[in-house]
Amino acid sequence: DVKVTQSSRYLVKRTGEKVFLECVQDMDHENMFWYRQDPGLGLRLIYFSYDVKMKEKGDIPEGYSVSREKKERFSLILESASTNQTSMYLCASSTVRGMGNQPQHFGDGTRLSIL
Amino acid sequence: AQKVTQAQTEISVVEKEDVTLDCVYETRDTTYYLFWYKQPPSGELVFLIRRNSFDEQNEISGRYSWNFQKSTSSFNFTITASQVVDSAVYFCALSEAGGGGATNKLIFGTGTLLAVQP
Numbered sequence: 001d002v003k004v005t006q007s008s009r010y011l012v013k014r015t016g017e018k019v020f021l022e023c024v025q026d027m028d029h030e031n032m033f034w035y036r037q038d039p040g041l042g043l044r045l046i047y048f049s050y051d052v053k054m055k056e057k058g059d060i061p062e063g064y065s066v067s068r069e070k071k072e073r074f075s076l077i078l079e080s081a082s083t084n085q086t087s088m089y090l091c092a093s094s095t096v097r098g099m100g101n102q103p104q105h106f107g108d109g110t111r112l113s114i115l
Numbered sequence: 116a117q118k119v120t121q122a123q124t125e126i127s128v129v130e131k132e133d134v135t136l137d138c139v140y141e142t143r144d145t146t147y148y149l150f151w152y153k154q155p156p157s158g159e160l161v162f163l164i165r166r167n168s169f170d171e172q173n174e175i176s177g178r179y180s181w182n183f184q185k186s187t188s189s190f191n192f193t194i195t196a197s198q199v200v201d202s203a204v205y206f207c208a209l210s211e212a213g214g215g216g217a218t219n220k221l222i223f224g225t226g227t228l229l230a231v232q233p
Contacts, residue, residue, distance in 0.1 A: 009158075031219055040124075040225060042206065042223040042225040042226050043160075043206065043223040044223075045220065048220065058220075088158070090160065094219045096219070102165075104162070104219065104221060105162065106159055106161075107159065108157065108159045109158040111158075
């Protein structure tokens with residue numbers, strides 16, 4: 001089974017801090033994604049990466065950056081945390097092998113509170 | 116533009132009732148993929164099914180079934196004889212097919228919270 005592991009289930013940080021959310025997958029997947037989930041808005045894509053050191057902006061990249069130095073690890077960085085970044089953050093990965101668009105596999109999520 | 120609409124925000128049923136979750140999508144592509152995910156209270160999204168735009172056959176897996184109709188741009192999900200363990204948020208998602216090495220970006224609906232009462 002695919003395993004996507006996020007470093008923390010719950011995290012509390014202060015406004016202005018630099019925050020790192022880590023995600024690791026063990027299936028040699030090429031693609032990795034970061035989403036945030038908010039009530040009534042569903043999941044919104046922040047950034048994604050289709051290869052090491054490659055990144056693409058999603059729908060809501062403002063205030064975030066990412067890093068992918070190794071294939072299995074994709075980090076989300078909040079450069080200067082603000083209260084409106086309080087949310088559930090979900091990491092996902094998928095492969096390009098096989099026919100058609102393969103499903104994304106998700107981690108358990110990190111519930112981040114910015115005080 | 117791509118869009119997925121799940122008009123039902125919350126549904127409450129009593130155990131053993133059948134329930135259908137609606138999903139309507141918009142896309143200009145002729146090749147695309149549709150997905151359903153389940154998010155139980157624990158938080159992890161669990162993949163349930165993938166459908167491509169060329170395959171309109173309905174699918175049944177145990178108590179779950181999916182009805183894909185291109186004519187109405189709908190991909191509805193039915194749970195037969197619902198159980199308390201089915202209580203979760205269910206998301207429908209759309210992915211447009213890319214070339215080789217597609218990044219499989221997903222557009223999600225806002226989700227439907229299903230509460231199954233004992």
